[in-house]
Amino acid sequence: MSAVLVIEDDEVTAHAIMTELQGHGLQTEWAASGREGLARAIAGGHDAITLDRMLPDFDGLTIVSTLRGLGLHTPVLMVSALSDVDERVRGLRSGGDDYLTKPFSMVELVARLEVLLRRPAAGSHDHCLTFGDLQLNLIEHTLARGGEHISLLPTEFKLLTYLMRNAGQLVTRTMLFQEVWGYHFDPGTNIIDVHIGRLRKKIEGRGSPAIHTVRGAGYVLAEPS
Amino acid sequence: MSLPNRAERWRSSSSRLIGLYALFFVAWGAVFTGVLYWEISRYLGTVAERTLMQRAHYYQKVDDANLAAELAASEAYSIPGIDAYGLFEANGRHIAGDLLKLRSSLPDDGRVHYLERGLSIAVPREEQTRSSHALLLHRNDGRILILARDGGSISAVGGIIEQALFWGLSLTLIPGLIGWQLLRRRPLKRVQRLQNCTERIVSGNLGERLPLSNRRDELDMLADAVNVMLEHIEQLMLEVKGVCDGIAHDLRTPLTRLRARLHQLQHLQLQGTDAQAVSLAMEESEAIMLRFQGLLRISELEDTRRRSGFECFDVHTLLHQAHEFFEPMANERGQTMTLQVPADLPPLSGDMPLLFEALVNLLDNAIKFTPPGGAIQISAAGQGSEVLIKVCDNGRGIPATERDSVTRRLYRGDASRQEPGHGLGLSLVAAIVRMHGYSLAIDVPATGTGTCVSIRCPAP
Numbered sequence: 001m002s003a004v005l006v007i008e009d010d011e012v013t014a015h016a017i018m019t020e021l022q023g024h025g026l027q028t029e030w031a032a033s034g035r036e037g038l039a040r041a042i043a044g045g046h047d048a049i050t051l052d053r054m055l056p057d058f059d060g061l062t063i064v065s066t067l068r069g070l071g072l073h074t075p076v077l078m079v080s081a082l083s084d085v086d087e088r089v090r091g092l093r094s095g096g097d098d099y100l101t102k103p104f105s106m107v108e109l110v111a112r113l114e115v116l117l118r119r120p121a122a123g124s125h126d127h128c129l130t131f132g133d134l135q136l137n138l139i140e141h142t143l144a145r146g147g148e149h150i151s152l153l154p155t156e157f158k159l160l161t162y163l164m165r166n167a168g169q170l171v172t173r174t175m176l177f178q179e180v181w182g183y184h185f186d187p188g189t190n191i192i193d194v195h196i197g198r199l200r201k202k203i204e205g206r207g208s209p210a211i212h213t214v215r216g217a218g219y220v221l222a223e224p225s
Numbered sequence: 226m227s228l229p230n231r232a233e234r235w236r237s238s239s240s241r242l243i244g245l246y247a248l249f250f251v252a253w254g255a256v257f258t259g260v261l262y263w264e265i266s267r268y269l270g271t272v273a274e275r276t277l278m279q280r281a282h283y284y285q286k287v288d289d290a291n292l293a294a295e296l297a298a299s300e301a302y303s304i305p306g307i308d309a310y311g312l313f314e315a316n317g318r319h320i321a322g323d324l325l326k327l328r329s330s331l332p333d334d335g336r337v338h339y340l341e342r343g344l345s346i347a348v349p350r351e352e353q354t355r356s357s358h359a360l361l362l363h364r365n366d367g368r369i370l371i372l373a374r375d376g377g378s379i380s381a382v383g384g385i386i387e388q389a390l391f392w393g394l395s396l397t398l399i400p401g402l403i404g405w406q407l408l409r410r411r412p413l414k415r416v417q418r419l420q421n422c423t424e425r426i427v428s429g430n431l432g433e434r435l436p437l438s439n440r441r442d443e444l445d446m447l448a449d450a451v452n453v454m455l456e457h458i459e460q461l462m463l464e465v466k467g468v469c470d471g472i473a474h475d476l477r478t479p480l481t482r483l484r485a486r487l488h489q490l491q492h493l494q495l496q497g498t499d500a501q502a503v504s505l506a507m508e509e510s511e512a513i514m515l516r517f518q519g520l521l522r523i524s525e526l527e528d529t530r531r532r533s534g535f536e537c538f539d540v541h542t543l544l545h546q547a548h549e550f551f552e553p554m555a556n557e558r559g560q561t562m563t564l565q566v567p568a569d570l571p572p573l574s575g576d577m578p579l580l581f582e583a584l585v586n587l588l589d590n591a592i593k594f595t596p597p598g599g600a601i602q603i604s605a606a607g608q609g610s611e612v613l614i615k616v617c618d619n620g621r622g623i624p625a626t627e628r629d630s631v632t633r634r635l636y637r638g639d640a641s642r643q644e645p646g647h648g649l650g651l652s653l654v655a656a657i658v659r660m661h662g663y664s665l666a667i668d669v670p671a672t673g674t675g676t677c678v679s680i681r682c683p684a685p
Contacts, residue, residue, distance in 0.1 A: 010478050016485030023492065081477040103480035103514055106488045155549060181550065185522070185582050188515060189589045194554045216507070 002047040002117050003027040007037030007063070008079070009055050017050060020106045021113070034058025041067055046074055048116050050109070053080030053091060061094045068095035075116035079104065088184060107217040111170045118169065129164045132209035132223055136164055145208055155180060156199045163211065163221040172218035239412060243405040247398060254393060262386045266379045273358040273374045274337040280308075280372050281335075281360050289366045293321055296370075307375045315367040324371050331361045331371065339376065356380065415444055428662065431459045466524075473521050480517065484510050519649035526579070526656040535661075537685070538577040540570045540605050540612055547584040548603055551592065559597035562588075565604040570612055574685035575661050583657040586650040587616040587678050594676070595620030610684045619675035628667045654678075 004026050008014040011032070018028040029046070031037035034055040041049055041063070053060035064076050078096040080087060088099045097119075098112050129136040133146040141157055143150045152160065158180040163171065173192040178184055196219060200211050212220045280299075287295045296310055303309075311324025319325055332338055337360045356376035364370060419435050426433045434455060435448040487510060490503045548564040555562035584603075591601045595618040602617045623631055631651045658665045663682045670677040 010482070012482045013478065013485060016482065016489065019489060020485075081474050101518075102477040103484055103517075105484055105511075181546070183578050183581055185578070186515070186518065187585050187589075189554075189585075191551065191554050191589075194557055197557075198553055 001025065001027050003029065003045060004113065004117075005029050005031060005037065005040055005046040005049045005074075007031045007034065007041075007049065007055070007060075008052045009033065010052075016106065017109065020110055024110055024114070026113075034060070034063055038063050038066060041072065041074065042070060044072070044074075048075045048077065048113055050077045050079055050113065051096070053078050053082060053087070060096075061090065064091075064095040075119060077109070077113055077116055079109070107170070108172050108174065111172050111175060111218060114169050115166055115171070115175070118166065129161065131164045131167045131221065133207065134160075134164065134203060134209055136161060143203070145203065145205065150202055152199075152202065155195060156202065159195060159199050160203065163219065167209070167221045168223070170214055170218050170220050175218070239409045240405060243401060243408070247401055250397060251394060254390060258386050258390045262383055265382050265386075269379045269382065270339060270358065270376075273376065276308075277337045277358055277360050277372055277374050281362055284362065284370060284372070289364055289368070292364065292368075292370070296321060307377075309373045309375075311371045311373075313369040313371070315369065317369075320368065322371075324373060327369060327371070331359055333361050333363070335362060336360065412444065419444070419448060426455065431455065431462060469524055473517075473524075476517065480510070480514065484514070516649065519653060523649065523653055523656045526653070526660050535574045535576060537572045537574055538580075539572055540614065540682075541566050541568065543577060543580060543584070544603055544605055544614070547581060547588060550585070551588045555592055555601055558592060560592065560595055560599045560601055562601045562603070565602065567605070567607065570605060570607050571610065571684045573612060573682050575682075579657045580661070583654045583680075584616070586654050590650055591616055591618040591620065591676070594618070599675075612682045612684065614680045614682060615677060616679075617670045617675060617677040619670070619672060622669060622674055622676050623667060631667065 004021055006014055006017050006021075006028055008017065008030070009032055014030050014032070018030060021028050029040065031040050034057045037049075037051070037055070038058065040046075051060045051063060055063075060078055060080070064078070067074065067076070075097045076095065077098045077100060078091045079100050079102060080091065081102045088101075091099045097116055100109060100112060127137065127139050129138065135144045136142075136157075137144075138161065141152075141154075143152050143157070143160065159176065162176060162179045174186055176192055176196075177187055193213075196211060196213075204210050207224050209221055209223055212222050214220060284292065284295065293312065296312060299308075299310070309323040311322040311327070312320040313327045314320060317327040319327075331340065337358050339356070339358050341356050356379070357373045358376055359371055359373040362370045362372070415436075415438065422433055422435050434452045437445050437448055437452075484507075487503060487507045491500075491507065495503060544564060544566050548562065552562050588601070588603070595601060599619050602615070604615045604617070606613050606615075655665055658680055661682070663680050666679045666681070668677050668679075669675065
């Protein structure tokens with residue numbers, strides 16, 4: 001069971017986060033201040049950390065850069081009331097692995113945290129991704145289903161790559177927009193659904209993995225039922 | 226952005242002052258020389274008159290018989306061409322003297338008269354129509370004697386004065402013009418520096434102050450007053466921004482809590498209407514979030530510090546990406562979305578993610594407000610050093626009266642109230658365009674129906 005350290009000064013938010021994480025089968029630990037959070041993080045034993053960017057005693061950026069300076073590479077999801085793009089860049093530059101702006105939805109937080117928890121160790125770059133009968137060649141940019149070639153547009157290829165890397169896991173629309181198109185704002189339309197719809201038509205078949213829509217949340221690439 | 230009334234040479238106050246002085250000087254010079262001319266010519270007239278009267282007086286006393294001889298003798302000491310006489314029969318026939326014709330216009334009253342068109346004087350190589358003073362005398366034997374004195378000296382004086390006026394004026398005006406050129410340059414340069422500075426302030430750099438010199442003159446006094454005003458404005462703006470940021474920050478935590486609590490409720494396995502109510506409340510909170518984030522985003526964009534992060538980008542890549550992103554959606558709605566970008570556009574400087582966000586909003590609107598079967602066109606064209614990006618559709622269009630309002634924060638046209646969205650789309654586009662120093666125009670395409678949004682982007 002993975003353990004998550006929640007560094008958050010607002011008690012209500014911290015409890016909500018922890019309840020949600022526990023609901024997803026994760027162990028949680030709460031640190032209400034930066035000092036305590038840093039001490040616990042250094043003590044170790046966590047698989048991921050959610051870190052409030054603005055704490056009463058320490059700045060979130062200081063905590064993350066201290067951790068990285070000490071050689072600790074626990075994935076950190078920064079949660080911030082500062083939505084400015086520059087703030088995001090600073091957060092990620094100081095060593096954060098992902099950045100989420102308040103007010104966020106719990107679904108988004110959990111989805112991002114699970115991606116961080118399952119992130120493969122650095123250096124393990126596969127040339128090939130396989131899920132069910134789908135085989136994605138990352139070098140030749142080709143997809144085969146049970147030996148049969150399926151042609152994909154570049155966008156569809158990127159979408160499927162991300163879904164397959166995080167197969168069986170919920171990915172939200174903003175995560176997809178961020179990963180596939182590289183932008184960090186909320187497109188605010190159902191345009192991602194349309195792209196997923198196109199991809200779905202190409203890859204789905206009898207006995208193949210399917211992209212399930214999770215209402216109000218995102219998508220999951222799942223094994224055939 | 227440029228300020229109205231950029232400095233023009235002749236508009237500077239020193240130019241005006243020098244112009245006014247020159248005008249005053251010319252007028253004064255003209256009056257002075259006019260009076261001088263009038264006085265001198267009056268004096269010369271009087272002198273001529275007296276001489277003529279003396280001569281007349283003398284000839285009155287000469288006998289008719291000796292007159293001709295006396296007159297002929299006078300020629301010995303009178304200057305030819307200046308003093309002249311003419312002796313005529315009663316019927317006007319010329320008897321003797323340089324004056325050949327009897328002038329009928331000369332009044333017959335024994336007094337000296339000034340004739341503008343001179344008398345005919347029989348002097349070779351001399352101009353014969355000069356002005357002169359003349360006097361007509363009736364002799365007792367019926368003959369007529371005319372005595373004349375040339376008025377040329379008076380016009381000569383006029384000529385001298387005219388020349389003096391010409392030289393005087395040109396010798397004053399030419400150094401004056403040179404002086405003006407030198408004098409206006411320095412203050413004009415200072416004004417141009419001030420203008421450049423205000424342009425930077427207008428484009429959002431409120432920390433800038435007008436430059437002061439150590440002369441403490443009128444310009445400095447003015448610049449100082451403006452600087453004090455700017456100080457005040459900047460402080461007020463910072464206070465307003467501080468309040469807004471404070472409100473935004475204070476709202477973020479409760480909104481996060483609200484969503485967390487609603488989320489927990491959703492997990493409680495509620496039944497029927499309860500579950501529905503919770504999910505409706507969740508949807509409402511989503512709507513609040515969207516609008517709140519949109520507002521924050523616009524405030525963030527109005528803070529122009531982000532301009533420092535501008536980079537060169539290719540318009541082709543940007544539009545291609547936007548087209549690729551939206552084409553499937555248009556296709557699904559039975560609309561056609563075309564892209565027309567020439568290959569040789571100059572690169573632009575800007576924040577590409579933000580411009581992409583602007584295009585996403587424009588294309589989203591175009592798709593929303595164009596009926597199935599409609600056409601949406603994304604295009605770009607180079608116009609000199611500018612690039613004109615256009616998003617046109619043949620949908621229902623925006624009424625002319627609403628075109629300006631749609632870029633205001635939160636404005637929604639009556640017709641669009643049924644459509645989903647936070648009403649910030651075009652305001653966001655306007656804010657992005659503004660922070661780039663581009664300009665936005667909304668009009669009707671050439672086909673007559675629909676909307677055409679164009680963004681004019683000057684090349685860096």
